Amino acid sequence: MYYRIGEIEKKMQISIDTLRYYEKIGLICPERDTNNRRLYSGADVAWLEFIFRLKQTHMPLKEIKKYAELRKQGDETIAKRIDLLEEQRTRLTQEKMTIDACLSYLETKIAHYKTDLIKKECSQSE
Known part of the structure; x- marks a missing residue:
């Protein structure tokens, strides 16, 4: 199942601007449809929930970005x-x-x- 950016905004109570910012800094990387609109998967939703949990722990965004970069590198990290x-x-x-x-x-x-x-x-x- 895929969600559009507006659905994610409502589902997760996060602004579209924040979602776009997270994408800009490389925290998230949603797929795109044929019209270049963002499509968020269930895995993207789970990752966003994890990001929010880290933010609740007051983990600095710099550290969350570091974690995201390591995650992208795979299991060896x-x-x-x-x-x-x-x-x-x-x-x-x-x-x-x-x-x-x-x-x-x-x-x-x-x-x-x-x-x-x-x-x-x-x-x-x-």
């Missing part, structure tokens, strides 16, 4: 692709630790304020 994904996992793990520490700090501060608020309410009702 699997080890290098694993390395890129492991580097991103390390960055995410560090980011998660920072976020967890921030959340812990906020929870402590909120609990402190709630305790102060309860004490204040109790002293006013006496």
